[in-house]
Amino acid sequence: MQAPSSPIREHVPAREPLAPEHRHKELALDVRDLWAGYPGQPAAVRGVSFVVPSGEMVGLVGPNGAGKSTLFKSILGLIEPLRGDAIAFGRPVREARDDIAYMPQVEEVDWGFPVSVLDVVLMGRYHGFRPFARWSRTDHDRAREALERVNLAEFAGRQAGQLSGGQRRRVLMARAIARGARLLLLDEPFAGLDAAAQHELLEILDGLVREGNSILVATHDLSCVMSSCDEAVCLNREIIAAGPPAEVLTPEVLSETFHMHLVTVGALGVQVAGFYPQASARAESSRR
Amino acid sequence: MGGLEAWLIEPYRFEFMRRALLALMLVSLVGGVVGAFVVNKGLAFSGDALAHSTLAGVAVAFVSGGSVVVGALVAAVVTALGVGLTRRRARVSYDTAIGIFFVSMFSFGMLILSRRTSYTPDLTAFVFGNILGVSAGDLVAAGLLTAALILFVLACYRELAIVAYDPAVAAAMGVRATLFEYAILVMVAVAVVVALKAIGIVLVNAMLIIPAATAGLMVRRLSLIMVYASLLAMASAVVGLHLSFHARVAVSPAIVLSSAATFLMVAVVTSRRRARIVGPEGSTG
Numbered sequence: 001m002q003a004p005s006s007p008i009r010e011h012v013p014a015r016e017p018l019a020p021e022h023r024h025k026e027l028a029l030d031v032r033d034l035w036a037g038y039p040g041q042p043a044a045v046r047g048v049s050f051v052v053p054s055g056e057m058v059g060l061v062g063p064n065g066a067g068k069s070t071l072f073k074s075i076l077g078l079i080e081p082l083r084g085d086a087i088a089f090g091r092p093v094r095e096a097r098d099d100i101a102y103m104p105q106v107e108e109v110d111w112g113f114p115v116s117v118l119d120v121v122l123m124g125r126y127h128g129f130r131p132f133a134r135w136s137r138t139d140h141d142r143a144r145e146a147l148e149r150v151n152l153a154e155f156a157g158r159q160a161g162q163l164s165g166g167q168r169r170r171v172l173m174a175r176a177i178a179r180g181a182r183l184l185l186l187d188e189p190f191a192g193l194d195a196a197a198q199h200e201l202l203e204i205l206d207g208l209v210r211e212g213n214s215i216l217v218a219t220h221d222l223s224c225v226m227s228s229c230d231e232a233v234c235l236n237r238e239i240i241a242a243g244p245p246a247e248v249l250t251p252e253v254l255s256e257t258f259h260m261h262l263v264t265v266g267a268l269g270v271q272v273a274g275f276y277p278q279a280s281a282r283a284e285s286s287r288r
Numbered sequence: 289m290g291g292l293e294a295w296l297i298e299p300y301r302f303e304f305m306r307r308a309l310l311a312l313m314l315v316s317l318v319g320g321v322v323g324a325f326v327v328n329k330g331l332a333f334s335g336d337a338l339a340h341s342t343l344a345g346v347a348v349a350f351v352s353g354g355s356v357v358v359g360a361l362v363a364a365v366v367t368a369l370g371v372g373l374t375r376r377r378a379r380v381s382y383d384t385a386i387g388i389f390f391v392s393m394f395s396f397g398m399l400i401l402s403r404r405t406s407y408t409p410d411l412t413a414f415v416f417g418n419i420l421g422v423s424a425g426d427l428v429a430a431g432l433l434t435a436a437l438i439l440f441v442l443a444c445y446r447e448l449a450i451v452a453y454d455p456a457v458a459a460a461m462g463v464r465a466t467l468f469e470y471a472i473l474v475m476v477a478v479a480v481v482v483a484l485k486a487i488g489i490v491l492v493n494a495m496l497i498i499p500a501a502t503a504g505l506m507v508r509r510l511s512l513i514m515v516y517a518s519l520l521a522m523a524s525a526v527v528g529l530h531l532s533f534h535a536r537v538a539v540s541p542a543i544v545l546s547s548a549a550t551f552l553m554v555a556v557v558t559s560r561r562r563a564r565i566v567g568p569e570g571s572t573g
Contacts, residue, residue, distance in 0.1 A: 076460045078456055078459050078460060097460070097461055097462040104457055108454075108456060109457075110453055110454065113329075113452060114324075114328055114504060114507075114508045114512075114513055115453055116508075116509055120453070123446075123450050123453065123454070123458075123461075124461075126450060126458075131444070159508040161508075
């Protein structure tokens with residue numbers, strides 16, 4: 001069933017994701033008309049096209065259930081796209097696996113599994129099957145460097161499941177960093193982090209981008225996108241809008257993305273709290 | 289000391305006891321290695337299902353006069369693949385699907401055997417285990433399967449560990465995650481077949497679960513759990529074997545019970561140790 005096109009949509013059309021100065025940049029990721037979903041259900045991601053220019057951080061913004069994780073998985077080929085494809089550095093993603101690091105949501109990992117923090121980070125160094133292979137000296141060095149980068153060096157020998165929620169995210173982040181990939185796909189790395197931990201993680205991401213890496217980060221945290229991302233892509237099953245965050249994250253686009261009443265406060269023009277149902281409910285009741 | 293020495297050495301004057309010991313060492317080795325996956329991936333029910341489903345293959349082998357080990361292996365591998373498939377495709381829950389699968393296989397075996405009127409002592413050996421009846425041929429078969437399994441785990445250790453820990457990221461990095469998820473189930477099937485003649489269908493799962501669970505209380509790394517579990521299983525097997533010889537009780541329950549007693553002791557000791565490490569606020573020191 002086709003939803004009736006909303007008037008907001010006409011006000012703020014999904015713009016070309018690439019700003020003029022980026023037209024000639026190499027594309028780290030080029031997603032073209034991607035449709036994806038699970039068998040027996042309507043497509044969770046519909047006709048999605050956007051790019052991640054090389055050396056930029058792109059924020060993928062959308063509420064829970066908007067298809068962000070499905071989009072990541074179909075980009076990576078973990079679920080077969082129904083239509084469309086994803087190109088990384090000019091090659092199909094399956095041929096560019098060594099250039100891509102993926103950080104899943106922290107809940108998707110089996111934290112009860114008996115591995116140390118260092119074991120987890122070493123896994124990121126996997127680059128293809130070699131029988132009887134063991135991790136090399138270089139693999140160990142890269143893993144330790146990555147752990148230092150996320151401030152978990154002293155936890156290397158700890159069992160991964162013993163870590164706190166924030167530390168678990170940093171371990172998965174370290175695994176993605178240790179891979180030495182040029183493109184990082186991060187699924188909700190900020191979820192459940194307090195402000196200080198978010199800030200710390202953002203600094204790490206900024207550092208990676210300054211080194212020339214490209215990042216696609218899924219989040220509902222708009223202030224992170226505002227402050228740190230070069231581009232924002234608003235997704236709710238389909239692309240609602242894409243472009244520089246200051247232009248894209250308007251109340252109209254956000255209310256269409258989040259299907260929710262907005263409370264506008266603060267210097268950003270929009271405030272994260274406004275997107276939580278409780279906040280909306282409070283706003284509703286105070287008006288009555 | 290002379291008494292203890294006699295207690296230890298006396299049983300091995302007999303050829304069947306030496307064979308039994310060797311068979312149990314092989315069972316302990318595969319049980320420990322595969323058990324590390326079974327316990328940490330929640331495959332205990334799958335292990336039980338695989339054990340029971342072998343009856344179908346054993347029955348067909350009996351009736352057709354074929355090799356019982358081959359029959360059991362085929363049945364277990366078919367079940368492993370079926371379990372893997374239902375895990376991915378089924379519209380009922382995973383454990384329900386396994387439940388349906390294995391009772392069907394078990395019933396198929398019973399159905400075939402019910403047509404046979406003659407007494408089949410070998411068959412009870414498969415259901416309840418007959419470690420003292422292990423033949424040289426059984427040992428060779430178990431040895432070959434054990435060698436293949438250990439080689440496979442050594443060759444693919446990184447892949448197996450990554451897939452077991454985080455299949456999505458494994459696939460994203462180019463590991464053939466589906467293939468290795470099936471491989472883990474087939475490993476369980478092979479372990480079951482190695483242990484079948486020695487321990488019996490009913491108790492074989494204990495050799496996969498108890499030593500690995502005990503090791504998991506002592507160490508928290510996959511490779512170490514494999515080593516510790518194998519050694520613990522070997523120790524329990526020796527204790528069980530001696531108890532059985534001297535006290536004239538059945539071997540496989542003696543082994544399983546000594547294994548369970550070890551688990552209990554380790555659980556008590558490690559819970560005290562943990563109580564010391566973890567302070568009242570639950571902060572690890």
